[in-house]
Amino acid sequence: MSAVRKEARIYSIAEVTTLVKVALEERLPGRLTVAGQLGDFRQVSSGHCYFTLKDADSVLPCVMWKSDFREVKFRPETGMAVIATGHIDVYLPGGRYQFYTDRLQPAGVGSLQLAFEQMKQRLAAAGLFDDARKKPLPRYPMRIGIVTSPTGAAIEDIADSIYVRWPCAKMFLFPVSVQGDTAAGEIAAAIRELNRRNKRLRLEVLIVGRGGGSLEDLWAFNEEVVARAIAASKIPIISAVGHEIDTTIADFVADARASTPTKAGMIAVPDIIDVMDEINGIHRRIERDLKSRLELSRQQVRGLASSAVFKTPRWLAASAAQRIDELTGRVGQAVHGRLQRLRDRLRGHLDEIRRIEPHRLLGDKRLEMNCLEHAVRTAVTAAAGKKRLLLTAAENRVSALDPRAVLRRGYSITIGRDSGAVITSADQVRIGQVLVTELADRKRIDSRVEEIQTGSDDRRDHGTEESKT
Numbered sequence: 001m002s003a004v005r006k007e008a009r010i011y012s013i014a015e016v017t018t019l020v021k022v023a024l025e026e027r028l029p030g031r032l033t034v035a036g037q038l039g040d041f042r043q044v045s046s047g048h049c050y051f052t053l054k055d056a057d058s059v060l061p062c063v064m065w066k067s068d069f070r071e072v073k074f075r076p077e078t079g080m081a082v083i084a085t086g087h088i089d090v091y092l093p094g095g096r097y098q099f100y101t102d103r104l105q106p107a108g109v110g111s112l113q114l115a116f117e118q119m120k121q122r123l124a125a126a127g128l129f130d131d132a133r134k135k136p137l138p139r140y141p142m143r144i145g146i147v148t149s150p151t152g153a154a155i156e157d158i159a160d161s162i163y164v165r166w167p168c169a170k171m172f173l174f175p176v177s178v179q180g181d182t183a184a185g186e187i188a189a190a191i192r193e194l195n196r197r198n199k200r201l202r203l204e205v206l207i208v209g210r211g212g213g214s215l216e217d218l219w220a221f222n223e224e225v226v227a228r229a230i231a232a233s234k235i236p237i238i239s240a241v242g243h244e245i246d247t248t249i250a251d252f253v254a255d256a257r258a259s260t261p262t263k264a265g266m267i268a269v270p271d272i273i274d275v276m277d278e279i280n281g282i283h284r285r286i287e288r289d290l291k292s293r294l295e296l297s298r299q300q301v302r303g304l305a306s307s308a309v310f311k312t313p314r315w316l317a318a319s320a321a322q323r324i325d326e327l328t329g330r331v332g333q334a335v336h337g338r339l340q341r342l343r344d345r346l347r348g349h350l351d352e353i354r355r356i357e358p359h360r361l362l363g364d365k366r367l368e369m370n371c372l373e374h375a376v377r378t379a380v381t382a383a384a385g386k387k388r389l390l391l392t393a394a395e396n397r398v399s400a401l402d403p404r405a406v407l408r409r410g411y412s413i414t415i416g417r418d419s420g421a422v423i424t425s426a427d428q429v430r431i432g433q434v435l436v437t438e439l440a441d442r443k444r445i446d447s448r449v450e451e452i453q454t455g456s457d458d459r460r461d462h463g464t465e466e467s468k469t
Contacts, residue, residue: 014092021090024097033085034060034099035107041078043069051076053084053099062086064101072104073115073219081107112215116222119249123224128231134255135236137268140275141204143170144268145235147190150175154211154261158240161265166272172203178210183220188229195234206233207264208250209240221248230254240264317395324387331383335376342372413438417446426452 036053043049047066052059062084076082085103090096106114123129144162148154150173162169174194176186187208194203208230210218220226221241230237230253239254240261251257258264349365414423417434429435429449437445 017090017092017095020097021092024088024090028088031085031087032099033083035081035083036060038076038078038080038082041076049076051078053082060099061096062099062101064104068102069104073112074106075115075118076104083107112219116215116249119222119224119227120252123227123249123253128227129252133231135234137236137238137256138204139270141166141169141269143172143201143203145172145174145194145201145203145206147174147176147187147194147206147208148210148261149178152178152211154178154209154240157211157261158207158209158265161262162269165266166269168272169269172201178220179213179217180220184223184226187220188223188225191226191229191233191237195232198235203235205268206235206237207240207258207261207268208237208254209258209261209264210242211261212243212246218242218246218248221250223249226250227253238264238267317391317398320391320394324391327387328384331380335380339373339376342369 034053036055039052039054039059041049041051047069049064049066049069051062051064053062054060064086083105084099084101086099086101088097089100091098127133146155146158148158155173159171162171174190176190177183178187191206191208194201194206208221210221212218218241221239227249230239230250236255238256238258239248239250240258240263241248241250242260244259256267258267346365346369414435414437415421416423416428417436421428423429423435429452431449431452433449435447435449437447439445
């Protein structure tokens with residue numbers, strides 16, 4: 001009997017791949033968590049990521065779609081040890097199985113912590129943490145902007161701290177979300193908008209922050225978009241995020257960091273008590289300086305008033321006149337002596353002339369003597385005239401310095417009895433003020449102002465004036 005031989009079934013490539021896919025789906029768990037080392041990690045233009053997970057013995061090809069990769073906070077790099085969660089499936093067009101990853105985190109450290117360290121290193125290398133680019137805070141801010149949640153405790157802590165220390169400041173709240181997927185975008189947008197509108201808002205400093213929480217709760221302040229907005233702000237920014245132990249990227253980029261929202265208020269404004277003490281100290285120093293200067297001026301005035309020029313205004317002219325008299329006497333004596341010597345010489349010559357030719361020589365000598373006498377008289381007259389001109393000029397200068405001379409021409413000096421200031425304008429006078437008028441004979445008249453008139457005869461006030469000597 002002959003056996004009927006069955007022919008073997010021939011499968012297509014697609015059928016074989018499908019059989020493998022079905023077998024894998026039936027035999028493997030729905031979700032797997034795999035530990036390995038990242039290899040050949042790349043993100044293509046579509047946003048999807050392709051990489052391998054390796055260990056010492058094998059390689060597992062992996063795919064992570066764009067929608068899942070958005071949730072990864074850190075930046076995966078080739079060679080990094082990671083833990084991946086997903087499922088195994090077969091890629092039919094390529095005929096290979098792949099690990100479809102929907103969750104990726106670093107091995108040995110939290111993904112948020114790793115993302116924080118990576119962001120910190122990247123922004124530090126970009127210069128965003130440099131002290132040279134940070135702006136100084138205003139010393140006495142009067143308009144303060146606060147970017148935070150309107151419902152959290154942070155706004156109350158900041159406002160209370162500022163009000164207690166610096167009640168004269170005005171605070172402006174700009175509400176934003178401080179937690180969740182949209183928080184970072186809202187915070188960055190608020191900072192940019194406030195800078196754009198600040199010519200009208202006139203804010204002098206911004207406080208950006210929130211209360212405490214976990215690293216995930218505070219993550220909005222670790223986003224690069226917020227760091228870039230803080231760095232670009234022309235308004236000085238104080239970062240006030242979390243409690244004292246919390247540190248965010250915003251703290252490193254901001255112009256100043258407060259460990260708590262309450263301390264942000266203390267950093268932003270001075271203590272009004274300290275400012276008032278400082279102002280009082282400055283006032284006392286100015287008062288002492290003014291008193292010292294005033295006393296020095298008074299001493300200088302008393303010194304001038306007691307000088308000989310003001311006590312005896314004609315003393316300078318009298319001294320000059322006496323000096324001229326002395327010089328004139330000396331000149332006269334010198335001239336007289338010179339003439340006497342000339343006469344003696346002339347007599348001697350006359351005697352000789354008489355012995356020789358008296359009549360001719362005598363006439364010549366008389367003519368010579370007359371010329372000399374005329375020259376001497378002319379010189380004496382000119383010298384005396386010059387000295388008299390100098391004396392007259394000195395008398396005029398002294399008379400000009402004499403304050404009584406002005407009074408003798410019919411003028412008077414009016415001063416305020418209380419202030420001692422000389423009255424030069426009606427604006428210095430008020431109704432009821434007592435004035436003192438000094439006359440040339442050194443007598444004074446006390447007057448009380450009852451009326452002030454302008455130059456156009458329009459009366460500003462009405463009344464009469466009482467006077468007593």
